[in-house]
Amino acid sequence: MTKAMTGAKMVVQALIDQGVDVVFGYPGGAVLPIYDEIFQQNHIQHVLVRHEQGAVHAAEGYARATGKPGVALVTSGPGATNAVTGLTDALMDSIPIIVLTGQVPTFMIGSDAFQEADTVGITRPCTKHNWLVKETDKLASVMHEAFHIATSGRPGPVVIDIPKDVQFATGKYTEARQVETHYAPQVKGDMEMITELAKAMETAKRPVFYTGGGVINSGPAASQLLRELVAATGFPITSTLMGLGSYPASGDNWIGMLGMHGLYEANMAMHDCDLMINIGARFDDRITGRLDAFSPGSTKAHIDIDASSINKVIKVDIPILGDCAHVLEDLLNVWKSRGRKTDKENVTKWWHQINEWKKIDCLSFKQEGKVIKPQYALSRLEELTKKHDRYICTEVGQHQMWAAQYLGFEDPNRWMTSGGLGTMGYGFPASIGVQMGHPDALVINVAGEASWLMNMQELGTAMQYRLPVKQFILNNERLGMVRQWQELLHGERYSSSWSESLPDFVKLAEAFGAKGIICDNPDDLDDAIMEMINHDGPVLFDCLVEKHENCFPMIPSGKPHNEMLLGENADVANAIKSDGAVMV
Amino acid sequence: MSPLKIKKGATSHSAYELRPTFSDKEEQHTLAVLVENEPGVLARVIGLFSGRGYNIDSLTVAEVDHLGHRSRITIVTTGTPQIINQIKAQLGRIVDVHNVNDLTVEGPSVERELALFKVVGTGDHRIEAIRLADIFRANVVDSTLESFVFEITGTSEKIDAFAELMQPLGLEEIARTGVAALSRGSDT
Numbered sequence: 001m002t003k004a005m006t007g008a009k010m011v012v013q014a015l016i017d018q019g020v021d022v023v024f025g026y027p028g029g030a031v032l033p034i035y036d037e038i039f040q041q042n043h044i045q046h047v048l049v050r051h052e053q054g055a056v057h058a059a060e061g062y063a064r065a066t067g068k069p070g071v072a073l074v075t076s077g078p079g080a081t082n083a084v085t086g087l088t089d090a091l092m093d094s095i096p097i098i099v100l101t102g103q104v105p106t107f108m109i110g111s112d113a114f115q116e117a118d119t120v121g122i123t124r125p126c127t128k129h130n131w132l133v134k135e136t137d138k139l140a141s142v143m144h145e146a147f148h149i150a151t152s153g154r155p156g157p158v159v160i161d162i163p164k165d166v167q168f169a170t171g172k173y174t175e176a177r178q179v180e181t182h183y184a185p186q187v188k189g190d191m192e193m194i195t196e197l198a199k200a201m202e203t204a205k206r207p208v209f210y211t212g213g214g215v216i217n218s219g220p221a222a223s224q225l226l227r228e229l230v231a232a233t234g235f236p237i238t239s240t241l242m243g244l245g246s247y248p249a250s251g252d253n254w255i256g257m258l259g260m261h262g263l264y265e266a267n268m269a270m271h272d273c274d275l276m277i278n279i280g281a282r283f284d285d286r287i288t289g290r291l292d293a294f295s296p297g298s299t300k301a302h303i304d305i306d307a308s309s310i311n312k313v314i315k316v317d318i319p320i321l322g323d324c325a326h327v328l329e330d331l332l333n334v335w336k337s338r339g340r341k342t343d344k345e346n347v348t349k350w351w352h353q354i355n356e357w358k359k360i361d362c363l364s365f366k367q368e369g370k371v372i373k374p375q376y377a378l379s380r381l382e383e384l385t386k387k388h389d390r391y392i393c394t395e396v397g398q399h400q401m402w403a404a405q406y407l408g409f410e411d412p413n414r415w416m417t418s419g420g421l422g423t424m425g426y427g428f429p430a431s432i433g434v435q436m437g438h439p440d441a442l443v444i445n446v447a448g449e450a451s452w453l454m455n456m457q458e459l460g461t462a463m464q465y466r467l468p469v470k471q472f473i474l475n476n477e478r479l480g481m482v483r484q485w486q487e488l489l490h491g492e493r494y495s496s497s498w499s500e501s502l503p504d505f506v507k508l509a510e511a512f513g514a515k516g517i518i519c520d521n522p523d524d525l526d527d528a529i530m531e532m533i534n535h536d537g538p539v540l541f542d543c544l545v546e547k548h549e550n551c552f553p554m555i556p557s558g559k560p561h562n563e564m565l566l567g568e569n570a571d572v573a574n575a576i577k578s579d580g581a582v583m584v
Numbered sequence: 585m586s587p588l589k590i591k592k593g594a595t596s597h598s599a600y601e602l603r604p605t606f607s608d609k610e611e612q613h614t615l616a617v618l619v620e621n622e623p624g625v626l627a628r629v630i631g632l633f634s635g636r637g638y639n640i641d642s643l644t645v646a647e648v649d650h651l652g653h654r655s656r657i658t659i660v661t662t663g664t665p666q667i668i669n670q671i672k673a674q675l676g677r678i679v680d681v682h683n684v685n686d687l688t689v690e691g692p693s694v695e696r697e698l699a700l701f702k703v704v705g706t707g708d709h710r711i712e713a714i715r716l717a718d719i720f721r722a723n724v725v726d727s728t729l730e731s732f733v734f735e736i737t738g739t740s741e742k743i744d745a746f747a748e749l750m751q752p753l754g755l756e757e758i759a760r761t762g763v764a765a766l767s768r769g770s771d772t
Contacts, residue, residue: 124628125635129679132623148588149679179588182620183679308673311666 007136008033008167011100014143016043017176020071022062022436023047024055028075029115030102033167047436047465050457052079054429056086056157057455059097061430064416065391066437067219069096069150076102077115080161081122085423087157088126092420093242094217096155098146105165106134119161128156134163136171144176145183153185154306155217185305189322189330197277197301197318198335204275204299205346206353207235210258210287213242213419214280214304215324216412222246222325223412226279229332233342236354238266240281241404242419249408255354259287260555261401264362264564265354267553270295271561272353278302280324283314284420285583293560303327362553362566363405372522374399374474374545378406378446381472384529388442390414391434395427395451398480398551403446425454428471432458435467442470442533449475449542450499459512462538470532470539476547477502484550489581509540520544557583612641613668613688614695614765617657620680621647628678629657638663638671642697642740644762654682660740660763687765695765699743700725701734705754713753720746731756 005013011034015023024047027035038046049055052074059070074083080101090097104113120132129149133139139162146158201207209230215222223246230237230253237247238258247254256263258270270276276298281287283302288294294314301318302310310319320327367376392407393416394400400417409415416434418426431445445452452473462469482497506516515535519528519542532539554565558580619625626645633640642660661671668686675684687693701722703713710730717724717734720742726733736746740763747758 120624121627124624125631144588154677176588181588182682306673306677308670308677310673312670315666 003173004170005173006033006037006168006170007139007162008037010136010140010171010173011143011162011167012037012041012044013173014140015071016041018144018147019068020044023071023073024049024058024062024433025073026050026052026055026075026079028079028102030076030104030164031073031079031100031162031167033164034073034100034102034162046073047432047461049429049432050460051455052082053085053425054432054455054458054461056083056097056099057089057423057426057429058433058436058458058461059099060086060090060093060095060426061393061416061433062437063095063097063433064430065413065434067413068437069098069147070433071098071100073100074102075115076104076119077117079115080117080119080159084122084126085421087123087159089418089421089423089426090157091126091128093418094155094213095157096150097157098150099157099159101159101161102167103132103161103163106163107165109163119159123159126157127159128154130159130161132161132163133166136166136169139166139171140174141179144174144179145181148179148181149183152183154214186321187305187323187326189303189320189327191330191334193318193320194327194330195334197320198331198338200275200299200301200318201233201235201277201335202338202341203343204235205343206269206273206350207233207275207277207347208255208269208273209235209237209277209279210239210270210281211237211243211246211279212240212281215243215246216280218280218305218324220412222280222323222328225325225328225332227251229328229335232332232335232340234347235277235342236269236351238262238269240284240287240419241417243281244404244415245409245412248410250410255358257404259284260289261405261551261553262555263405264360264553264566265357267555267561267564268357269354273298276300278304278316279328280304282309283312285313288314289555290558290560295561360566362564364567367522370521372520372525372543372545374402374476374549375406376522377474377525377543377545378402380525381444381446381529382407384526385442385444385533388533389438389440391416391431391438391441391443393417393427393431393434393443393445395445395447395454396422396424397448397451398476398484398549399446399448399451399474401551402474407446424451426451428452428455428469429458429461431469431471432461432465432467435469436465443468444470444472447471447473448480449473449477449502449505450479453503456508459509459514459538459540463513466537468535468537468539470541472532472541472543473505474543474545475502475505476545476549478547480549481551483548487550488556489576505540505542509538514538514540516540516542518542518544556580607665610662610664611668611688612660612662613686614693614763615659615661615672615675616683616685616687616765617659617675617681618683618685619655619657619678620682621653621655622680625655625678625680626657628680629659629675632674632678633661633671636670636674638667642762644764658763658765685767687767690767691771692768693765694768695739695763696737697740697743697761697763698735698737699746699758699760701736701746701750701755702731702757703734703750703754704731704756706730709753713750716746716749716753722746
């Protein structure tokens with residue numbers, strides 16, 4: 001049965017049919033008919049953000065914390081262009097979101113009409129797919145297909161651009177089950193390749209699992225299967241920034257995050273391993289360091305759902321195209337049926353070596369005197385919140401790396417951070433999206449003061465919807481990571497990397513009706529954090545920290561994994577040569 | 585599980601050569617890309633090449649199946665084997681793309697290009713031009729007392745050779761279609 005309805009109603013009906021319960025958005029002239037339909041129903045809650053970028057990041061945060069696609073609704077022209085950063089962020093981190101944009105009526109497209117922008121043209125390179133819907137009859141099927149494309153294969157953002165006359169006109173509503181699509185990425189891996197990997201695992205002397213965001217995107221089953229495989233083989237496991245939580249930080253085989261600011265033992269294991277099993281990661285430049293010196297002696301296996309990620313930067317020996325959960329299930333079965341063999345003697349030696357590296361204790365720091373070290377602040381935050389039903393977001397910079405180093409993640413979907421694009425201003429709106437998905441959970445955004453100010457207007461959103469998001473700001477009055485790079489690369493000339501005229505964050509919170517807390521003394525920190533946790537409402541926590549702290553350990557750009565800078569005693573001034581300096 | 589109906593035969597085994605090849609030598613490949621005939625699909629393909637810094641030596645596009653709503657894009661591109669594999673995988677990732685075939689590696693294929701040449705001249709040059717056109721089996725499709733328009737079909741190399749010969753004989757303008765290509769034999 002096809003029902004006739006207006007395009008605007010179709011949009012809302014399709015959202016309901018797709019199981020959407022919350023939409024983040026901002027109204028404007030070209031989406032008024034859709035807002036009118038939202039007003040007349042009770043299935044979907046609309047969250048009014050304060051800026052369209054906030055809407056898209058909130059949808060991303062919601063998607064990552066719930067495993068369901070996030071939805072944002074914005075108007076034409078500036079509404080759509082403000083969404084571009086969020087779309088690019090979601091594309092880089094493979095986050096399934098659906099962004100609906102209003103458009104000027106079809107008969108005005110191309111006339112430079114008021115608030116007209118070529119939205120599909122602008123968003124083509126920053127979406128997985130996009131549509132300009134010119135006929136109301138096609139709107140519902142495009143909506144359903146958009147959810148399918150955003151969530152299947154390698155997930156990503158999609159945009160549906162809907163002209164205002166299409167929203168007003170009446171057409172036939174198409175149900176999801178009536179929609180035909182040819183888009184069906186391969187999820188099962190090649191059994192020959194999987195068997196080849198199982199054989200390599202049986203004889204490996206120095207194996208390591210290197211996992212990424214793909215395991216989390218694949219769903220909870222993938223994380224469960226990964227844990228089974230790690231327990232069954234006894235191999236060490238490291239993860240990228242994006243993959244934290246797929247294997248628990250308290251797990252026996254966990255050797256910490258790898259990469260530019262990863263742990264010494266994780267990077268050394270990557271460099272010296274003889275079998276690298278990449279599951280759902282993509283050999284990002286933050287991970288590999290210098291390419292020609294990346295893990296020189298290892299056989300490399302790569303499980304990925306995206307064929308273009310395989311052999312893109314690192315040539316692999318055992319490529320497996322497929323979904324992580326499907327491949328892990330088959331791999332586990334093959335490995336068990338072949339008799340659960342590993343080279344126990346050599347793997348034990350390998351663990352001895354890793355434990356030697358662990359003794360370096362690369363995350364050690366000394367909290368002395370009356371100034372709070374950022375590492376100390378995060379260690380206390382971890383200690384006081386780890387027993388809670390906790391979700392962590394971050395902004396981008398030093399605080400983000402410290403959060404990844406000092407906070408432990410036991411489960412997937414608990415860690416929301418802008419990995420690929422590195423978007424300052426991501427964390428606060430993302431925390432709003434997370435809290436919408438998990439109203440009773442403790443949602444904390446670990447922020448730097450500069451990042452946080454980029455989307456501070458969303459404090460209004462948090463207040464309006466009574467979302468008790470905790471903004472834990474490590475305030476060093478600097479763009480800390482920029483400052484660190486200027487120290488390493490540019491002769492300590494700190495060009496524009498300090499923050500003058502910062503607001504009084506307590507007063508700023510109070511101006512919005514939220515709670516502000518300031519803490520500058522390590523002795524007061526625990527009480528202040530407890531006060532933040534126990535307050536039923538949004539909190540702005542201004543944690544004044546050491547201003548010149550650098551983030552270590554660090555693989556300087558242009559260097560391989562086994563040449564890490566370990567801490568304050570490192571030869572920082574000469575760490576990066578000119579060939580490394582051109583890299584970001 | 586998607587609530588949508590997945591068309592039969594849509595989930596195919598990977599067409600991509602995932603085993604790495606280690607040569608750094610640049611090669612020219614002809615790719616046949618079957619796409620949904622939707623607005624913007626050509627922009628997606630071209631945007632991919634410009635955005636990721638790949639080369640386009642030649643590109644042709646036209647609808648080939650009106651009822652099935654399909655167009656065929658033939659791209660001639662140059663790169664190392666790793667880049668060529670990346671191009672194929674990236675093309676395959678575009679939602680509107682149904683199939684990517686590398687005609688250069690998937691067995692023998694035929695390639696043809698059509699070109700129009702305007703040659704202006706009188707006397708010996710004019711006579712030599714029509715004589716060479718005859719050798720190359722080019723047709724005269726327009727003629728005045730001091731000009732010809734030749735139509736020539738063949739491989740790109742043949743058209744290049746014809747252009748070189750016409751240059752001193754008064755070649756004024758060339759229009760080329762770019763390469764169209766099909767695999768040989770009964771397999772599609």
